[in-house]
Amino acid sequence: MLFTIKTTAYAALCGSIAQAALGSYIPPPPSPEPISITQLPLPPVAPSADVGSCSKKVNPEGTGCIANGVFNTFQNGDFLPDGKHVLAQVVFQGAPAAPDPASIFSGMQVIIVKTDGKRFSNGSPWKCITCGVPEKNAVGIDNSQYDYPQAFRDGHRALIGHNMLDCGSHKLTDDACKPNNTHIYPLRWNVAADGFGAGGAIREVRLHPDNVHIEFSSFTFSSGSLGQFSYFARLEFNPSPDKGTPMTPRYDITKVTLLHSSDGPKPIEAANGKLTLNPSAISIGEARGFNGDGSEMTYIGSNIESCNIDVMAINLATGAVRRLTSHPEYVDPMSFSPDNKWMAIMDSRGSGRNMFIAGMRGIPPLVDIVGGILPATSRNNGVRRFFEPYLLDRFGDRGNYFGQKINGDNKGVPGSGAINDPEWNGMADPRWSPDSRQLVYWQTHTVSPACGGSNPLPCYKSKEQGGRDYRMYIATFTNREPTARAPVKEHPDVIHWGTPYVHGSNPPSRSDITSGIYTLKGKASGSAKINITMGTLPTIGTVSVSYDKYSDDGKSYLDGTETVAGSVLRLVNFSFDWYSDIKQSGAVKGTKKTSKGGYHVSVSAMENVLSSTGSLVTTLNGVKWTSPASGT
Structure with a gap:
């Protein structure tokens, strides 16, 4: 369905909000299309955290059981290049003690899940690709998180958290890809002038479509306050580092560009007693990925309307900025289709969550100078998100077009467990199949303290296997024919509108407006x-x-x-x-x-x-x- 807010007045106002687009022509919004939703299989939930609780009775194939919970327990990842498998981060629990072969199914791991209903040779529709990797093959890695698992087009490698997984000459889906011939290498961003010591802290890493570059974000802590900048860089394998830790084969993050310019126009400028708003100013907070052909990077930046946080896109070559979303609710996770024609977003639109502070349109972002963090945080209630998946064409919100809700309508019954149950909420990141015909996404269930107790919202029992509080779906756009990827060229290392990163330098300060x-x-x-x-x-x-x-x-x-x-x-x-x-x-x-x-x-x-x-x-x-x- 096309999503329209509760009042026609809202649509009337939104229709007047200008939308920067690709070129001068903006086509009419697309018509709604049929979508089929199928849940993907996951390992059974472990009865407890006790050693051996994941018995053959619980999982006859002996391929592991997973922990329950809604925080740091699960995350879907990319499709693999064959379009028949997806990556996922899981936490295994209840494995038997060694030397039982199933003892490897323990802790934070990455699995591959089949999307076509078939099974691996292990008898399960999933296969763990990090379980049992020898320590000598994974020296110096960060295994606290394998978040945002992303597949390379060669089918042999995957970016998992702050690490690179590589199965050498074997595809990740092959039986020949075994723990002993799998290597996991750490990523390292050198932030020291002399190149020594540990690397810098990185987060929200996304792979460029050229499979050579990445973007990432990094927090700053200055004068007692939290900030964030984003970066564009090249990944280079370093088999024998001579400085910096870890001193082990690793992927170095090189040719780094800080995606910020102290000399360019600011979102709000003051001169001679007057303020000027610059919606096309480059002001990148948290980077969110790339479009299908890699020419643009998406990000969360400065608000164009007060308290209305949107996703923007910036052309990596020219610095041209366009606004992708304009709905007053909060958007953050998003993904462009490989054919570069569509985007999937996770947005709280339809929930009413942030309408109290952002619903009135056309207010300039003035109080945001000191209060902008509030709408960025009010959008959640602790670990509970209010996101649902929406489909937009590449031109984004415009007029009274706010996309098509992917998982049914906004009339779901709380506690029903249906695909549109409002107590099941979308999470980061939705990911497209290589042919742009399918999308994988995941949800978490509302749990205490976001419900029950002093909270007037009742808690509903999960109807998933073992009471699992997360689930993964694949959406198929049934009327579509498979399409080819948009052509992708290897991107230059240099981003001309950015600032070359100098090792050992401090991040710049974002200039405040003078009192x-x-x-x-x-x-x-x-x-x-x-x-x-x-x-x-x-x-x-x-x-x-x-x-x-x-x-x-x-x-x-x-x-x-x-x-x-x-x-x-x-x-x-x-x-x-x-x-x-x-x-x-x-x-x-x-x-x-x-x-x-x-x-x-x-x-x-x-x-x-x-x-x-x-x-x-x-x-x-x-x-x-x-x-x-x-x-x-």
Whole structure:
């Protein structure tokens, strides 16, 4: 189905939001298409963590049992190049003691799962490719996580977490790919001027379609606050390192470009008492991958509308930026199809989760200067996500087109266990088959404390095998014919609009706007008066805005005030004092108002659990969205 928000007024406003696109022509949105959903098999859940609990009675083939839970227990990965297998990270549990052959099925591992209903020679539809790899074949690796497992087109290698798995001359699916001829090599990013010591901390690694380059992100900790930058780099095998740890065969991350320019336009610029918004400015926070032909990188960047966090794409050669999503709900995980015609996103659209803070469209991102972390964290409740998978064409949201929900409609019955049960939520990352005809994705079940106890949401028992709280699906777009991959060239190492990374250098600081009183003119009418007072940590600062018939589209108009003050409580913990009294008129009639005394909230950027007093309510044409209660 095409997703449309609850009110036609919403569509009317969204239709006026400009969408940067590929070239000058934006085609009409695609029609909905039929989708078939099939659950993929997984090893049985272990009865307990006790040694030997995964008996032949539980798994007659002796190919392992998995742990239950919703955190760090499972993640789907890529399709392999044959389109008949997918990778997945699992945690095995309950294995018998050595020397039983099944003793290798223990801890964090990577499996291959067949998608065609067939079985491996071991009798199971899955095969573990990391289990039993000798220590001498995996020296210096990081096996705390094998997240985002990604397959190389040669079928012999996979990127697993911060490591490279290589089965030499054998394909990963072959019986000949055994533990003794499998090697796992660590990745290392040199951050020392002399090349010695441990490598830098990397996260969210994604493989470029050329299978030579990657993007990754890395946190920064400066002046008591958390930040993040993203990078583009080449992977190079180093069989005999002469410096740096680990001193073992490894893949070095080389030719690194910091995807940031201190000299380019900023998202918000101040001069002569006036503010200017630059939606095409390069401002990359967390990188999310690449498009199908590798010419663009996707990322989460600065907001174009207040509190509305979207996925952007930037051309790696030119630095041209385009906005892929514009729905006010939160989007993050996403994947482009190999033919470069489609994208799958995990988005909270349809849940109403962030509408209380982001639902009113056309508000410029001014209070975001100090309060932008709040909508980035309110989108979750602890480990619970509110994501569902959506299909968009490569041009993204536009008009009243917000994609097609992949797993049915938004009318699922809580606790039913159906594919659209709202208590089963999507996770990162959806992944496409090589022929762009199928998509693999996974979900987790809502569990305590996100339900039950003091939380008014009841907990529902999982209907999956063993009460499993995660599951993996394959979506087939049944009317599609297989398509070829978009042509991919090896990308140059140099990103001209970025900054070459210098080993040993400190990450740059993102420049703040100077304290002062400014005016922002609406593109169509009116203005906003802004008072910015930047603080000294732990105080982030305060932004106060007064709107007078402000409009960028000439259809909806803003009047009223909004003030936000932010503070850093402890590195990743923040507090905000929020006061809103905004009225919207014209095509959309609405209000964004805090309760008497304001809305006061503290949140951890890592744990994503809100604690608040007061409320923030957005009402659009009579439809009301209220801020979530503490712990919900």
